[in-house]
Amino acid sequence: MLRFGIVTREGLLEAAAAAPAKIAPAVAFPLVETFTGTLSESEEEALAFLYGGIPAGPSIKLTWRERLRAIDDIILPEIERRFARERTIRVHDMAASNAISSVDFFEQLAATGRALSYLASDFYDALLVVSLPGGRWRVVFNAEGEPLQIVGRRMVLASAGERKRFPVNRLVHRWAEGRLVPKARALLAAGKAERIALFHPEALALAARDERFRLGRENVFEPPRGPFEVVKIVSFLSPHRFDRDTVRRALMAITPTIAEGGLLAVGRTQGTGDRLDASLFAREGGRLVWVADVRDGYAYKDVVTGLG
Ligand SMILES: C[S@@+](CC[C@H](N)C(=O)[O-])C[C@H]1O[C@@H](n2cnc3c(N)ncnc32)[C@H](O)[C@@H]1O
Numbered sequence: 001m002l003r004f005g006i007v008t009r010e011g012l013l014e015a016a017a018a019a020p021a022k023i024a025p026a027v028a029f030p031l032v033e034t035f036t037g038t039l040s041e042s043e044e045e046a047l048a049f050l051y052g053g054i055p056a057g058p059s060i061k062l063t064w065r066e067r068l069r070a071i072d073d074i075i076l077p078e079i080e081r082r083f084a085r086e087r088t089i090r091v092h093d094m095a096a097s098n099a100i101s102s103v104d105f106f107e108q109l110a111a112t113g114r115a116l117s118y119l120a121s122d123f124y125d126a127l128l129v130v131s132l133p134g135g136r137w138r139v140v141f142n143a144e145g146e147p148l149q150i151v152g153r154r155m156v157l158a159s160a161g162e163r164k165r166f167p168v169n170r171l172v173h174r175w176a177e178g179r180l181v182p183k184a185r186a187l188l189a190a191g192k193a194e195r196i197a198l199f200h201p202e203a204l205a206l207a208a209r210d211e212r213f214r215l216g217r218e219n220v221f222e223p224p225r226g227p228f229e230v231v232k233i234v235s236f237l238s239p240h241r242f243d244r245d246t247v248r249r250a251l252m253a254i255t256p257t258i259a260e261g262g263l264l265a266v267g268r269t270q271g272t273g274d275r276l277d278a279s280l281f282a283r284e285g286g287r288l289v290w291v292a293d294v295r296d297g298y299a300y301k302d303v304v305t306g307l308g
Pocket of ligand 1: 067096125220221
């Protein structure tokens with residue numbers, strides 16, 4: 001059997017509006033760039049559907065407005081309690097995905113009237129798309145230069161491989177991996193790729209009009225020095241992804257980036273649901289002390305308080 005993919009914006013809007021398919025159709029990732037300006041509800045749905053399929057290291061790119069509101073509501077009064085009004089509040093919102101939940105938090109902070117500097121970052125912040133000569137095929141790479149998809153005029157193949165039930169796709173995939181991907185890699189190395197940002201259009205627009213809000217590519221395991229009054233990492237350092245030693249390693253790199261007296265928010269949202277379990281810690285004397293929980297709190301709370 002042959003299986004096509006979704007390569008048009010109309011096809012994507014239809015697929016996103018339909019009841020969830022048993023096997024989600026392969027959607028051409030570069031369609032992300034067709035979503036610009038203010039989005040309608042159905043466009044938001046389609047974009048979320050598309051983001052949900054984009055692999056991003058050990059995770060996927062998933063966030064939405066208000067998703068982190070419960071922890072934000074705890075951070076805000078804590079900032080007021082800890083920092084003088086004239087102090088600039090520097091925030092690093094890591095693993096922020098498309099940063100739409102960062103736009104939320106930024107707006108809440110901005111409403112307090114404080115001086116602000118907000119960095120929303122994600123390691124997989126862009127797609128690199130190489131068009132092959134002839135214009136029939138494109139190869140899509142992630143920000144690390146790993147191939148994700150091979151996109152034809154009607155076909156979308158996952159670089160990781162095609163399912164057994166689609167033998168024609170498997171054949172085309174084998175041919176593409178052998179012939180197209182090496183050519184595309186060479187073009188990528190020669191700087192011939194188009195870069196498509198994976199931030200939500202509203203986050204891009206905010207960054208373009210307000211210099212207090214920046215978007216960037218940062219790695220949780222090698223964070224920028226800071227210091228930041230607030231560091232947020234939600235839905236990344238979770239037990240279903242990382243063991244305690246790996247989380248400890250990340251937190252040891254992150255702690256020095258938090259200003260003395262500053263805050264660390266870390267936790268997990270459960271899948272596509274609204275449940276958030278998170279904790280807030282403060283850096284005091286080089287250690288992190290527990291401040292508050294949302295619901296059951298962060299699963300590795302003891303790792304955080306046991307650092308140092
Ligand atoms: C599930 S999203 C979390 C989004 C948001 N923080 C939230 O809770 O709604 C996880 C994000 O981690 C990013 N990611 C994966 N590996 C990373 C790394 N080493 N450093 C920074 N971000 C990473 C992915 O690209 C993905 O966007």
